[in-house]
Amino acid sequence: MTGSAWEVVIGLEIHAQLATRSKIFSGASTAYGAEPNTQACLVDLGYPGVLPVLNEEVVRMAAMFGLAVNAAVAPRSVFARKNYFYPDLPKGYQISQYELPIVEHGELYIEDADGNEKRIGITRAHLEEDAGKSIHEGLDKSSGIDLNRTGTPLLEIVSEPDMRSAKEAIAYMRKIHTIVRYLGISDGNMQEGSFRCDANVSVRPRGQEEFGTRAELKNLNSFRFIEKAINFEVERQIELIEEGREVVQETRLYDSDRDETRPMRSKEEANDYRYFPDPDLLPVEISAEYIESVRQQLPELPDAKKQRFVAEYGLRDEDAGILTASRAVADYFEDAAAATEAPAQLVANWIMGELSGALNREGLEIGDSKVSAAELAGMLSRIHDSTISGKIAKQVFEAIWGGEGTADAVIEAKGLKQITDSSAIEAVVDKVIAANPSQAADYRAGKDKLIGYFVGQVMKETRGQANPAQVNQILKDKLGN
Secondary structure, eight states: OOOTTEEEEEEEEEEEEOOOSBOSSSSOBOOTTOOTTSSOOHHHHTOTTOOOOOOHHHHHHHHHHHHHTTOEEOSEEOEEEEEOOOTTOTTSEEEEEOSSOSEEEEEEEEEOTTSOEEEEEEEEEEEEEOOOEEEOTTSTTOOEEEOTTTTOEEEEEEEOSOBOSHHHHHHHHHHHHHHHHHHTSOOOOTTTTSEEEEEEEEEEETTOOSOOOOEEEEEEOSHHHHHHHHHHHHHHHHHHHHTTOOOOOEEEEEETTTTEEEEEEEOOOGGGGTOEEOTTSOOEEOOHHHHHHHHTTOOOOHHHHHHHHHHHHOOOHHHHHHHHTSHHHHHHHHHHHHTOOSOHHHHHHHIIIIIHHHHHHHTOOGGGOSSOHHHHHHHHHHHHTTSSOHHHHHHHHHHHHTTOOOHHHHHHHHTOOOBOOHHHHHHHHHHHHHHOHHHHHHHHTTOGGGHHHHHHHHHHHTTTOBOHHHHHHHHHHHTTO
16 A cells, blocks of 8 residues: 555444335335335325334344444434435435434444454444435436335444554454344345445544545445455545645545546535434334343344354364354354264364355355255264264265265265274285385385375275275384384
């Protein structure tokens, strides 16, 4: 990055679509993928005479998030009208929260570039309705408006400007993504637009207290693009300042095809939106008893689960972090570990290795895995009791994935049981040594690495079914070392 004399300052505004079946102020469906303009009712469109009615479930979900990030859940919050005019906003205003949001003053912790724990403050999280969607592709020189998304419930999570690099921003965003999915309040699907981010980026001379002029980056729909957009914007701003020009406060779009940001409009301030309390909606009042009842619904959160996996299962810290990044993966691991006497680390290795690879190849989530936790545990039990080797287990795994039955059924049908009979292995070892006299002489002369060659020959003769540990020991005995 240009010049270490500069410090980067980043704050994120994350929009998480809440996983309700109906919209925030109407009974219209939130299901994804419907034909355009088939899921927007008169309330969503702001027709005269209709009134919004708050969906109680969004309050519970917002409170859950607040408690999960150690924030204050407001006993009283107020909805406001945010006024602006855009084709995909049929009412001419968006119902949001402004002065009195439902969640304030939270925090979470990420790992910085040096591997140290870093606190990121969460200024607020407020409820609001989504706008519609403008469609430009495939319409020649026209634009279309799809209002299906209008009124979909969002939780906007606003961070403090505490991040100092694109990597820190991504780490924070991934943590928020993990938390909302753990809580079950959002599916976090970035491709479908249910987890989106705007990034406020500025630079300042290192050591300066005052913030620089910021640009807000929009159109960020993947972790990779967010990192690239921030890095591009940082370079752009530094270059401007070093050339004696000024950074303009504005909203910029990120173009992933060109890997650049470009101006969209001048950055609005709060007074541009003429916020005022929505006259059709009462303040949201939440009792201490209600907040406590929501607290009782909280699942074990990622950081706590990671610490438990290290303490209870003896996993490496990094591996525990990978497994607990997804609640579904963590549950799969615990189900598999409970069903086998094989070491927990072996279970973890197979989930992060072979299973993860198979899921990625076919574009599947772990909930759609073709090998269940119980089936994986059954196979790992056969490794643990030396019925099969780790190498043969890969064949067994592929067969289970392909629907050929349980590990025991596959091992039996394919004759894959490991050879552990010492006399049978000795006979093969004798044959291999006799067939390779010069290599045997070289090994005895001190070329210890040749042991790998002999092991390979024995495994080849036994089609990979000889117990590797026994092969090693018998070879060393026979070769006189």
